[in-house]
């Protein structure tokens with residue numbers, strides 16, 4: 695089954711810089727719809743997409759997402775709509791980027 699990929703989608707790949715398998719963000723897609731480059735949200739390295747090794751990595755389960763809570767990079771959460779996610783960046787006060795199983799989303803936090 696072909697899944698149409700788009701820039702911003704999530705794919706799992708081993709990051710050479712981080713030294714572990716993690717979700718990467720699709721950075722470029724060829725005309726044929728194949729992923730050509732991905733970027734690691736943790737170290738920001740942009741690497742060619744290796745492909746193949748996609749498997750769900752449900753190793754850690756985060757606490758339910760709570761917008762009043764203050765998150766840090768690397769924390770995991772369980773969102774009621776998007777599922778398991780990992781905080782990849784704190785953007786500015788009150789905003790975080792979270793990598794979910796399908797793509798990156800921007801959420802609010804520390805919103806008491």
Ligand SMILES: [Zn+2]
Nearest residue numbers: 709712734737
């Ligand atoms: Zn990395």
